[in-house]
Each structure stands twice: as structure tokens, then as C-alpha cells.
Amino acid sequence: MNPAYQRLKARFARIATLGEAQAMLGWDASAMMPPGGGAARGEQLATLAGLAHELLTAPEVADDLAAAEASGDWDSANLELMRRGHARATALPTSLVEASARANSACEKVWRGAKAASDFAAVRPFLAEVVRLQRETAQALSAASGLSPYDALMEGYQRGVTAAEVEPVFTAYEAFLREALPQVEERQARGPAAVPLAGPFPVPAQRALCRGLSQRVGLDYDHARLDESLHPFCGGTPTDIRITTFYSEAEVSKALMGVLHETGHAVYERNLPGPWARQPVGEAAGMAAHESQSLIVEMQACRGDAFLRFLGPQLLASFGGEAGQYAPDNLGRLWRHVSRGFIRVDADEITYPAHVILRFRLEQVLIGGQLDVADLPGAWNDGFHQLLGVRPPDDARGCLQDIHWHDGAFGYFPSYTLGAMAAAQLMRAARAEVPGLDDALGQGELAPLMGWLRDKVHSQGNRLGFQALLRHATGKPLDPSDFTAHLRARYLA
Numbered sequence: 001m002n003p004a005y006q007r008l009k010a011r012f013a014r015i016a017t018l019g020e021a022q023a024m025l026g027w028d029a030s031a032m033m034p035p036g037g038g039a040a041r042g043e044q045l046a047t048l049a050g051l052a053h054e055l056l057t058a059p060e061v062a063d064d065l066a067a068a069e070a071s072g073d074w075d076s077a078n079l080e081l082m083r084r085g086h087a088r089a090t091a092l093p094t095s096l097v098e099a100s101a102r103a104n105s106a107c108e109k110v111w112r113g114a115k116a117a118s119d120f121a122a123v124r125p126f127l128a129e130v131v132r133l134q135r136e137t138a139q140a141l142s143a144a145s146g147l148s149p150y151d152a153l154m155e156g157y158q159r160g161v162t163a164a165e166v167e168p169v170f171t172a173y174e175a176f177l178r179e180a181l182p183q184v185e186e187r188q189a190r191g192p193a194a195v196p197l198a199g200p201f202p203v204p205a206q207r208a209l210c211r212g213l214s215q216r217v218g219l220d221y222d223h224a225r226l227d228e229s230l231h232p233f234c235g236g237t238p239t240d241i242r243i244t245t246f247y248s249e250a251e252v253s254k255a256l257m258g259v260l261h262e263t264g265h266a267v268y269e270r271n272l273p274g275p276w277a278r279q280p281v282g283e284a285a286g287m288a289a290h291e292s293q294s295l296i297v298e299m300q301a302c303r304g305d306a307f308l309r310f311l312g313p314q315l316l317a318s319f320g321g322e323a324g325q326y327a328p329d330n331l332g333r334l335w336r337h338v339s340r341g342f343i344r345v346d347a348d349e350i351t352y353p354a355h356v357i358l359r360f361r362l363e364q365v366l367i368g369g370q371l372d373v374a375d376l377p378g379a380w381n382d383g384f385h386q387l388l389g390v391r392p393p394d395d396a397r398g399c400l401q402d403i404h405w406h407d408g409a410f411g412y413f414p415s416y417t418l419g420a421m422a423a424a425q426l427m428r429a430a431r432a433e434v435p436g437l438d439d440a441l442g443q444g445e446l447a448p449l450m451g452w453l454r455d456k457v458h459s460q461g462n463r464l465g466f467q468a469l470l471r472h473a474t475g476k477p478l479d480p481s482d483f484t485a486h487l488r489a490r491y492l493a
Helices: 003-031 035-057 059-067 073-090 094-117 120-145 149-155 163-190 203-217 253-270 287-302 305-319 328-335 352-368 373-388 414-433 437-442 447-456 466-474 480-491
Strands: 224-228 234-237 240-245
Touching: 003 035, 003 059, 003 073, 003 234, 003 240, 035 073, 035 094, 059 073, 073 120, 094 120, 120 149, 120 352, 120 373, 149 163, 149 352, 163 352, 163 414, 163 480, 203 224, 203 253, 203 305, 224 253, 234 253, 240 253, 253 287, 253 328, 287 305, 287 414, 287 447, 287 466, 305 328, 305 437, 352 373, 352 414, 414 437, 414 447, 414 466, 414 480, 437 447
Parallel strands: 224 240
Antiparallel strands: 234 240
């Protein structure tokens, strides 16, 4: 191995280890940390971010990148990703990286109270500072990369995908939504009403069921934990995965589907190529790729008719009650109900992309400076009404509902809908290649699907970009028509 490349691999492993420490501190902040620890935690995260940035931007890194040589697909891809990472890092001064980490941490803590009180004014100055620093970051990355400022931020979440590529996909989906949504609503109105599941649903029984279902997906609890947080997420590291959910004794589907969703993320992380751990090429292939893995589990597999036939008896055994409420057709009516709701994380798969399209457009004008943070609530409400025909009644159900912007994540939101579209495309390919896939799902067996995903997606790490990964797995780049075909088949057939 070329000595310069050898030194780079050692350095990037150290950088990745710092990232792992940041991930664990971030998990703890959401799941375990007492409220009084917030200020110190912000400083800890800022210090780790600064140390990682200094390691990546040290003068000797540029020398080693110039001298490094690599052969073979994996090493060549790894070296190219190192160069990309270094180019992004050297575009940003350490002071800006640390200032952003502090501002994000401070804003996120204030946001929690502001959301609960529906008080945008409380978080506005903190969000304004986050946006100011994100604009500065975007400009610096743009100057170094030749991308537009917003594209430069998107590149940090899903490389190789630009706003110019996403906009026509989203515009086409808007047209589909205008046509299909009223048809689905009319069809629902003509059908039988769903029977609500009668609780209570004791939390210990929910925990046991969620754990068992996540194990069916493939989560290994020798390398994972399931905890509680205000907002479900997957964090940690590939060998120490942390997923969380939120339990309510009055309602079971949020915890259940939240765990299945996060388990899709978790199993992807766990199945990344071990020989390339702590190297850029051994990471996941970006956030759109990651969302495809959570959504193929939750939306494509576990909300489908076949899996619901298995799940109904599991719910009855766990919680008792009338067997009819757990019938697959009733679960389908409950858990695939389409409505023009205000909350993204509660949205059905037809209206969900509208939530993403709104955020995609707003964050572009926020980063571009055409929209002031003070004007965000009004712009949000107007845009939501334009897309879904209803207006949020307060900011808690409007621009305060998501953590992402308050934590500095601009350019992330397109990944959600690109991931949903990719999940439909992957599921179509899996059904064509895995005999008896739906029969297996009907028995609660997800191993055939997860084995196919491990081969086609997980094991590829970050060697391929988003489009190349889809070509590898399905034979074609992203094809949004697979997603709309899935929606028509599920909701209009």
C-alpha cells in the first residue's frame, strides 16, 4: 500500500472515531441527558467538531492526498471520498465549524420549549444565528466546489444530487398529488370506516413487541439498544447502534412503526462493510440512500397487506381486545389512512412528499437570503396551503414542528422523498428477484428482503453514489414512476 495512502487511512480512522464520540453524545443528549447538561454538551460537541476539522485540514493531509495512490475499486473510491471530504473541510475555517456547532446546540435546546409553547418568537433569534452561519458555510463551500450555495449544502447529505435535478421530480409529484389526492379521499369516503384500536396499550407490552419486531427485521441487540426520546431516531455507531421511540398507552402505531422505521436505518448501519469501517468508503451512501432503507422496511414491507396479516395476531396476543380490530383490512384502513394533516412525521405516504417539497423550497430562499427568518411562519403557512389546501392553526403545527433547521440541517429534507421513491424502486426489484417475498412477509419473515438489501445496498457502503447504487440494485437510476405506481396500486386499485 502506498505510504501516503496508508497515513491517510489512519488519519481518517481517527476522524471517524471522533465522529462516533459525537454520535454517542448526541444520542445521550436526546435520550438520557438531564436538562441542565445542555450548555456543557454544546461545548463538548463543538470541541469534538473542531478537533475533527483540524485533523482533516492539517497541511500534511494535502501533501498525502497529492502523493497517495490506490488501486482497486474500493481503495480508489475511498481515496476519492477522502479528497472530497478534505476539499469541503478546507473550505471552512475551524472557527466557523465550532461556531455552527455551538449555535446549533443552543438553538436546538431553545426550540424544544418553543415548540411546546408554539412560541416562534422565543427561538427566532437563535434560528436567525443558525441560518446566518449556514449561509456563511454555504457560500464558502460554493466558492470551493463550484456548486450553488444550496447545492453545496445538499452535497453534505447526498453527494451528486442537486436542486436542479430534484425540482422537476417534485414538480411532477405535485401534479400527481393534485390529481390523485382527491381520488383517494373520495375512495376512502365510500369505503367502510376504520375501527379504532381500543387501548390502553401498556408500555411494557409495547416495548416487548417493538423489540421482537425489530429482531425480525434483523437488529442484533448485542450491538444495539432501544430507548425513548421525544422524537424517534437512529444514532450511535455500526457496532453500537442506538434507536429510540416514543410510547403512549393510548396509541400503539407511532411507537411500533417508529421502531420499524428506525430499525431499517439501524440494520443498514450494522451491515455496512466491516473491513472498511471508519473509512469514508465504508460509510452509508448518503441520507437519501439511508431513508430508502428505513422506508422499505416501514412503508413498503410492514404497512403492506402481507405483513399486516402476520402483525394482527401479534397485536392481539400482546394487548388483547376484539380480534376484529386487528384484522388486516382494518389495520390497513387505520395505518394507511390519507389525510391533509399538518405534521410531517404523522403524514401518510401520499401527502408526505408535499411536506418535503415545502421545506425544500423554503430552505432554498432562507439560504439564498430571499426570506428572512422573521417571515418564516407566514411563508410556511402560505406554502402549506398552496400544496395541501389547509393552513396550520399555530406554529407548533407549522414551522416549529421539525428539529432539523434548529439543529443546522439545511439541504437534508429532499432526502426523505428521494428515499421514499428509491424504496419503491428497490421493492419492485426485490419482488422480481426474490421468489415468494410477499408470502414470507405474510409469515413475519423479513430475512429474504433484508438479505437482498444486504447484498444490493448495505454491503456496497459508500462506494457508489445514489444513482449508481440504484443502478447496481435495480438496473436503472431513480425512477419516480415506480413510487407513483406503488401509490396507485395501494390506494386506487
